[in-house]
Amino acid sequence: MLVKGKAFIVTGGLGAIGKACVLLLLEKGAIPVVFDRLNESDAKAVLKEAGAEAALYVKTDITDVKATEQACGVALQRIPKGSLAGGIHCAGIAPGRKWSHKLVDSAADFEKVFKVNAYGTFAVDACIADAINSQYPDDGPFGPRVTEERGCIVNIASVVAKPVPGRCLTYGPSKTAVLGITEGMADFLGPFGIRVNSVAPAVVASALMGPDRLPYFQNELETGCIYPRRVSQPAEVAGGCLFLIENSMMNDHHLRVDGGWRGTTLWSETHDPRAKAISLE
Numbered sequence: 696m697l698v699k700g701k702a703f704i705v706t707g708g709l710g711a712i713g714k715a716c717v718l719l720l721l722e723k724g725a726i727p728v729v730f731d732r733l734n735e736s737d738a739k740a741v742l743k744e745a746g747a748e749a750a751l752y753v754k755t756d757i758t759d760v761k762a763t764e765q766a767c768g769v770a771l772q773r774i775p776k777g778s779l780a781g782g783i784h785c786a787g788i789a790p791g792r793k794w795s796h797k798l799v800d801s802a803a804d805f806e807k808v809f810k811v812n813a814y815g816t817f818a819v820d821a822c823i824a825d826a827i828n829s830q831y832p833d834d835g836p837f838g839p840r841v842t843e844e845r846g847c848i849v850n851i852a853s854v855v856a857k858p859v860p861g862r863c864l865t866y867g868p869s870k871t872a873v874l875g876i877t878e879g880m881a882d883f884l885g886p887f888g889i890r891v892n893s894v895a896p897a898v899v900a901s902a903l904m905g906p907d908r909l910p911y912f913q914n915e916l917e918t919g920c921i922y923p924r925r926v927s928q929p930a931e932v933a934g935g936c937l938f939l940i941e942n943s944m945m946n947d948h949h950l951r952v953d954g955g956w957r958g959t960t961l962w963s964e965t966h967d968p969r970a971k972a973i974s975l976e
Protein backbone atom coordinates (compact mmCIF):
# COMPACT_ATOMS: atom_id res chain seq x y z
CA MET A 696 0.00 0.00 0.00
CA LEU A 697 1.27 3.42 -0.88
CA VAL A 698 0.88 5.59 2.24
CA LYS A 699 1.58 8.94 0.56
CA GLY A 700 -1.48 11.18 0.77
CA LYS A 701 -3.37 8.70 2.96
CA ALA A 702 -4.41 9.37 6.57
CA PHE A 703 -3.67 7.10 9.53
CA ILE A 704 -4.92 7.42 13.10
CA VAL A 705 -2.10 6.98 15.65
CA THR A 706 -3.48 6.35 19.14
CA GLY A 707 -1.07 7.14 21.96
CA GLY A 708 0.66 9.32 19.39
CA LEU A 709 2.14 11.56 22.09
CA GLY A 710 4.09 8.64 23.60
CA ALA A 711 7.52 7.34 22.61
CA ILE A 712 6.50 4.71 20.04
CA GLY A 713 3.48 6.70 18.84
CA LYS A 714 5.60 9.81 18.13
CA ALA A 715 8.09 7.71 16.15
CA CYS A 716 5.19 6.34 14.07
CA VAL A 717 3.88 9.87 13.48
CA LEU A 718 7.31 11.08 12.34
CA LEU A 719 7.74 8.13 9.98
CA LEU A 720 4.29 8.64 8.46
CA LEU A 721 5.07 12.34 7.90
CA GLU A 722 8.38 11.43 6.30
CA LYS A 723 6.47 9.15 3.89
CA GLY A 724 4.03 11.91 2.94
CA ALA A 725 1.11 10.43 4.89
CA ILE A 726 -1.31 12.34 7.16
CA PRO A 727 -1.09 11.20 10.79
CA VAL A 728 -4.05 11.95 13.07
CA VAL A 729 -3.02 11.59 16.71
CA PHE A 730 -5.51 10.39 19.35
CA ASP A 731 -4.28 10.87 22.94
CA ARG A 732 -5.40 12.13 26.33
CA LEU A 733 -3.82 15.61 26.56
CA ASN A 734 -5.74 18.78 25.80
CA GLU A 735 -5.16 20.28 22.36
CA SER A 736 -2.62 23.00 23.29
CA ASP A 737 -0.42 20.69 25.39
CA ALA A 738 -0.58 18.02 22.71
CA LYS A 739 0.40 20.49 20.00
CA ALA A 740 3.42 21.53 22.11
CA VAL A 741 4.53 17.88 22.45
CA LEU A 742 4.14 17.32 18.71
CA LYS A 743 6.02 20.54 17.89
CA GLU A 744 8.91 19.57 20.14
CA ALA A 745 9.08 16.21 18.33
CA GLY A 746 9.14 17.97 14.94
CA ALA A 747 5.69 16.60 14.14
CA GLU A 748 3.64 19.83 14.14
CA ALA A 749 2.14 18.86 10.77
CA ALA A 750 0.21 16.02 12.45
CA LEU A 751 -3.49 16.52 13.23
CA TYR A 752 -4.66 16.01 16.81
CA VAL A 753 -7.93 14.88 18.38
CA LYS A 754 -8.20 14.47 22.15
CA THR A 755 -9.85 11.20 23.13
CA ASP A 756 -9.86 8.48 25.76
CA ILE A 757 -9.68 5.21 23.87
CA THR A 758 -11.44 3.31 26.68
CA ASP A 759 -14.57 5.30 25.82
CA VAL A 760 -15.90 3.77 22.61
CA LYS A 761 -18.40 6.58 21.97
CA ALA A 762 -15.67 9.22 22.39
CA THR A 763 -13.38 7.24 20.07
CA GLU A 764 -16.12 6.92 17.48
CA GLN A 765 -16.69 10.69 17.67
CA ALA A 766 -12.94 11.32 17.40
CA CYS A 767 -12.89 9.24 14.21
CA GLY A 768 -15.76 11.40 12.91
CA VAL A 769 -13.73 14.56 13.63
CA ALA A 770 -10.71 13.01 11.89
CA LEU A 771 -12.80 12.22 8.79
CA GLN A 772 -13.92 15.86 8.62
CA ARG A 773 -10.35 17.16 8.84
CA ILE A 774 -8.61 14.90 6.29
CA PRO A 775 -9.09 14.85 2.50
CA LYS A 776 -12.29 12.98 1.54
CA GLY A 777 -11.79 9.22 1.30
CA SER A 778 -8.18 9.29 2.56
CA LEU A 779 -8.49 7.37 5.86
CA ALA A 780 -6.55 4.15 5.28
CA GLY A 781 -5.83 2.76 8.73
CA GLY A 782 -4.21 3.27 12.07
CA ILE A 783 -1.41 2.36 14.42
CA HIS A 784 -2.77 1.66 17.89
CA CYS A 785 -0.04 2.56 20.41
CA ALA A 786 -2.08 3.74 23.42
CA GLY A 787 -1.45 1.47 26.37
CA ILE A 788 -0.52 1.35 30.05
CA ALA A 789 1.74 -0.85 32.18
CA PRO A 790 1.34 0.10 35.83
CA GLY A 791 3.88 -1.55 38.11
CA ARG A 792 3.36 -2.51 41.75
CA LYS A 793 5.65 -3.78 44.48
CA TRP A 794 6.06 -7.54 44.22
CA SER A 795 3.55 -9.49 46.32
CA HIS A 796 3.11 -13.27 46.54
CA LYS A 797 -0.59 -12.68 47.24
CA LEU A 798 -2.13 -12.97 43.79
CA VAL A 799 -5.44 -11.30 44.63
CA ASP A 800 -3.47 -8.09 45.20
CA SER A 801 -3.11 -7.91 41.41
CA ALA A 802 -6.83 -8.19 40.65
CA ALA A 803 -7.44 -4.43 40.66
CA ASP A 804 -4.52 -3.87 38.26
CA PHE A 805 -5.86 -6.65 36.03
CA GLU A 806 -9.18 -4.86 35.61
CA LYS A 807 -7.54 -1.47 34.99
CA VAL A 808 -4.97 -2.78 32.50
CA PHE A 809 -7.52 -4.86 30.60
CA LYS A 810 -9.79 -1.84 30.23
CA VAL A 811 -7.07 0.14 28.43
CA ASN A 812 -4.96 -2.50 26.68
CA ALA A 813 -7.58 -5.11 25.74
CA TYR A 814 -10.99 -3.38 25.62
CA GLY A 815 -9.27 -0.24 24.28
CA THR A 816 -7.76 -2.24 21.40
CA PHE A 817 -11.15 -3.67 20.47
CA ALA A 818 -12.74 -0.21 20.64
CA VAL A 819 -9.99 1.46 18.57
CA ASP A 820 -9.90 -1.25 15.87
CA ALA A 821 -13.69 -1.25 15.62
CA CYS A 822 -13.94 2.55 15.36
CA ILE A 823 -11.12 2.88 12.82
CA ALA A 824 -12.49 0.04 10.65
CA ASP A 825 -16.01 1.49 10.73
CA ALA A 826 -14.61 4.93 9.85
CA ILE A 827 -12.66 3.52 6.89
CA ASN A 828 -15.73 1.65 5.66
CA SER A 829 -17.94 4.73 6.06
CA GLN A 830 -16.00 6.26 3.14
CA TYR A 831 -17.42 3.62 0.78
CA PRO A 832 -20.98 2.72 -0.28
CA ASP A 833 -22.66 0.40 2.25
CA ASP A 834 -23.64 -2.90 0.62
CA GLY A 835 -25.27 -4.18 3.81
CA PRO A 836 -24.27 -7.30 5.72
CA PHE A 837 -22.59 -9.97 3.59
CA GLY A 838 -22.40 -7.64 0.59
CA PRO A 839 -19.97 -8.41 -2.24
CA ARG A 840 -16.35 -8.85 -1.18
CA VAL A 841 -14.39 -5.74 -2.09
CA THR A 842 -11.51 -6.10 -4.52
CA GLU A 843 -9.61 -2.90 -3.72
CA GLU A 844 -7.45 -2.49 -0.62
CA ARG A 845 -9.14 -0.17 1.85
CA GLY A 846 -6.63 -0.08 4.66
CA CYS A 847 -4.49 -1.59 7.36
CA ILE A 848 -4.56 -1.42 11.16
CA VAL A 849 -1.53 -2.27 13.31
CA ASN A 850 -1.93 -3.03 17.02
CA ILE A 851 1.01 -2.78 19.40
CA ALA A 852 1.21 -5.92 21.51
CA SER A 853 4.36 -6.95 23.40
CA VAL A 854 6.97 -9.67 23.62
CA VAL A 855 5.41 -10.66 26.96
CA ALA A 856 2.07 -11.42 25.24
CA LYS A 857 3.33 -14.95 24.59
CA PRO A 858 4.86 -16.49 26.60
CA VAL A 859 3.66 -14.46 29.59
CA PRO A 860 6.27 -14.30 32.37
CA GLY A 861 5.05 -14.34 35.97
CA ARG A 862 6.28 -10.82 36.60
CA CYS A 863 3.79 -9.61 33.95
CA LEU A 864 0.70 -11.06 35.54
CA THR A 865 -1.70 -8.36 34.34
CA TYR A 866 0.08 -6.55 31.48
CA GLY A 867 1.15 -9.81 29.79
CA PRO A 868 -2.36 -11.30 29.39
CA SER A 869 -3.73 -7.90 28.31
CA LYS A 870 -1.29 -8.10 25.39
CA THR A 871 -2.23 -11.75 24.70
CA ALA A 872 -5.74 -10.35 24.24
CA VAL A 873 -4.32 -7.92 21.66
CA LEU A 874 -3.13 -10.92 19.62
CA GLY A 875 -6.61 -12.48 19.76
CA ILE A 876 -8.33 -9.22 18.85
CA THR A 877 -5.92 -8.80 15.91
CA GLU A 878 -6.68 -12.31 14.63
CA GLY A 879 -10.45 -11.89 14.94
CA MET A 880 -10.45 -8.42 13.39
CA ALA A 881 -8.24 -9.55 10.47
CA ASP A 882 -10.66 -12.39 9.68
CA PHE A 883 -13.74 -10.17 10.08
CA LEU A 884 -12.35 -7.30 8.02
CA GLY A 885 -10.81 -9.34 5.18
CA PRO A 886 -13.94 -9.05 3.00
CA PHE A 887 -13.76 -5.25 3.42
CA GLY A 888 -10.16 -5.09 2.14
CA ILE A 889 -8.80 -4.09 5.55
CA ARG A 890 -5.76 -5.91 6.92
CA VAL A 891 -4.97 -6.15 10.65
CA ASN A 892 -1.55 -6.98 12.09
CA SER A 893 0.32 -6.64 15.37
CA VAL A 894 3.83 -5.66 16.40
CA ALA A 895 5.63 -6.85 19.54
CA PRO A 896 8.31 -4.53 20.84
CA ALA A 897 10.72 -5.81 23.48
CA VAL A 898 11.84 -2.94 25.74
CA VAL A 899 11.73 0.71 24.68
CA ALA A 900 12.75 3.59 26.97
CA SER A 901 9.50 5.49 27.52
CA ALA A 902 7.22 6.99 30.16
CA LEU A 903 5.35 3.66 30.24
CA MET A 904 8.53 1.87 31.25
CA GLY A 905 9.56 4.49 33.84
CA PRO A 906 13.17 5.13 34.87
CA ASP A 907 13.42 2.52 37.65
CA ARG A 908 12.39 -0.51 35.58
CA LEU A 909 14.99 0.06 32.84
CA PRO A 910 18.11 -1.08 34.75
CA TYR A 911 16.38 -4.40 35.53
CA PHE A 912 15.45 -4.89 31.89
CA GLN A 913 18.91 -3.88 30.68
CA ASN A 914 20.26 -6.88 32.54
CA GLU A 915 17.49 -9.17 31.26
CA LEU A 916 18.06 -8.05 27.66
CA GLU A 917 21.79 -8.65 27.92
CA THR A 918 21.12 -12.17 29.15
CA GLY A 919 18.06 -13.03 27.06
CA CYS A 920 18.38 -11.30 23.66
CA ILE A 921 19.99 -13.13 20.76
CA TYR A 922 21.22 -9.93 19.06
CA PRO A 923 21.25 -6.96 19.48
CA ARG A 924 21.23 -7.23 23.28
CA ARG A 925 19.90 -3.76 24.02
CA VAL A 926 16.84 -1.57 24.46
CA SER A 927 15.02 -0.90 21.14
CA GLN A 928 14.67 2.55 19.63
CA PRO A 929 11.07 3.78 19.07
CA ALA A 930 11.95 4.31 15.37
CA GLU A 931 12.81 0.60 15.05
CA VAL A 932 9.32 -0.33 16.28
CA ALA A 933 7.74 2.30 14.00
CA GLY A 934 9.66 0.78 11.06
CA GLY A 935 8.02 -2.59 11.79
CA CYS A 936 4.57 -0.96 11.80
CA LEU A 937 5.17 0.79 8.50
CA PHE A 938 6.41 -2.41 6.88
CA LEU A 939 3.15 -4.15 7.82
CA ILE A 940 1.11 -1.26 6.40
CA GLU A 941 3.09 -0.88 3.18
CA ASN A 942 3.32 -4.58 2.25
CA SER A 943 -0.15 -5.56 1.04
CA MET A 944 0.44 -9.28 1.60
CA MET A 945 0.97 -8.82 5.34
CA ASN A 946 -2.24 -9.78 7.10
CA ASP A 947 -3.06 -11.40 10.45
CA HIS A 948 0.68 -11.31 11.15
CA HIS A 949 2.42 -10.85 14.49
CA LEU A 950 5.80 -9.16 13.96
CA ARG A 951 8.33 -9.29 16.77
CA VAL A 952 10.78 -6.38 16.83
CA ASP A 953 12.78 -7.70 19.74
CA GLY A 954 16.39 -8.73 18.99
CA GLY A 955 15.30 -12.32 19.55
CA TRP A 956 14.33 -11.66 23.17
CA ARG A 957 11.85 -14.13 24.62
CA GLY A 958 11.12 -12.21 27.82
CA THR A 959 10.81 -15.40 29.86
CA THR A 960 11.96 -15.77 33.45
CA LEU A 961 15.61 -16.82 33.56
CA TRP A 962 15.12 -19.85 35.79
CA SER A 963 18.72 -21.11 35.55
CA GLU A 964 19.70 -19.06 38.58
CA THR A 965 19.70 -20.80 41.96
CA HIS A 966 17.54 -18.17 43.68
CA ASP A 967 14.21 -16.78 42.40
CA PRO A 968 15.49 -14.37 39.70
CA ARG A 969 12.31 -12.28 39.99
CA ALA A 970 13.54 -10.97 43.34
CA LYS A 971 15.52 -8.49 41.25
CA ALA A 972 12.44 -7.26 39.38
CA ILE A 973 11.56 -3.75 40.43
CA SER A 974 7.85 -4.39 40.14
CA LEU A 975 5.09 -6.76 39.19
CA GLU A 976 3.25 -5.65 36.05
Ligand SMILES: NC(=O)c1ccc[n+]([C@@H]2O[C@H](COP(=O)([O-])OP(=O)(O)OC[C@H]3O[C@@H](n4cnc5c(N)ncnc54)[C@H](O)[C@@H]3O)[C@@H](O)[C@H]2O)c1
Nearest residue numbers: 707709710711712731756757786787853898899901902903
Ligand atom coordinates in the same frame (compact mmCIF):
# COMPACT_ATOMS: atom_id res chain seq x y z
N1 LIG B 1 7.99 0.77 26.15
C1 LIG B 1 8.11 -0.54 26.04
O1 LIG B 1 9.13 -1.13 26.48
C2 LIG B 1 7.05 -1.37 25.41
C3 LIG B 1 7.29 -2.73 25.19
C4 LIG B 1 6.31 -3.50 24.61
C5 LIG B 1 5.10 -2.94 24.23
N2 LIG B 1 4.88 -1.60 24.45
C6 LIG B 1 3.59 -1.04 24.05
O2 LIG B 1 3.80 -0.02 23.12
C7 LIG B 1 2.72 0.93 23.21
C8 LIG B 1 3.29 2.34 23.33
O3 LIG B 1 4.05 2.42 24.51
P1 LIG B 1 5.16 3.54 24.79
O4 LIG B 1 6.36 2.83 25.28
O5 LIG B 1 5.27 4.46 23.62
O6 LIG B 1 4.50 4.26 26.05
P2 LIG B 1 4.17 5.80 26.35
O7 LIG B 1 3.73 5.82 27.76
O8 LIG B 1 5.33 6.64 25.95
O9 LIG B 1 2.95 6.08 25.37
C9 LIG B 1 1.65 5.61 25.61
C10 LIG B 1 0.67 6.67 25.15
O10 LIG B 1 -0.64 6.15 25.26
C11 LIG B 1 -1.48 7.18 25.75
N3 LIG B 1 -2.65 6.60 26.41
C12 LIG B 1 -2.67 5.75 27.47
N4 LIG B 1 -3.94 5.47 27.81
C13 LIG B 1 -4.75 6.15 26.94
C14 LIG B 1 -6.15 6.27 26.80
N5 LIG B 1 -7.00 5.65 27.63
N6 LIG B 1 -6.62 7.04 25.79
C15 LIG B 1 -5.78 7.69 24.95
N7 LIG B 1 -4.43 7.61 25.05
C16 LIG B 1 -3.92 6.86 26.04
C17 LIG B 1 -0.60 7.95 26.74
O11 LIG B 1 -1.11 9.24 27.03
C18 LIG B 1 0.73 7.96 26.01
O12 LIG B 1 0.90 9.09 25.19
C19 LIG B 1 1.87 0.49 24.41
O13 LIG B 1 0.77 -0.25 23.95
C20 LIG B 1 2.80 -0.42 25.18
O14 LIG B 1 2.10 -1.36 25.95
C21 LIG B 1 5.83 -0.80 25.02
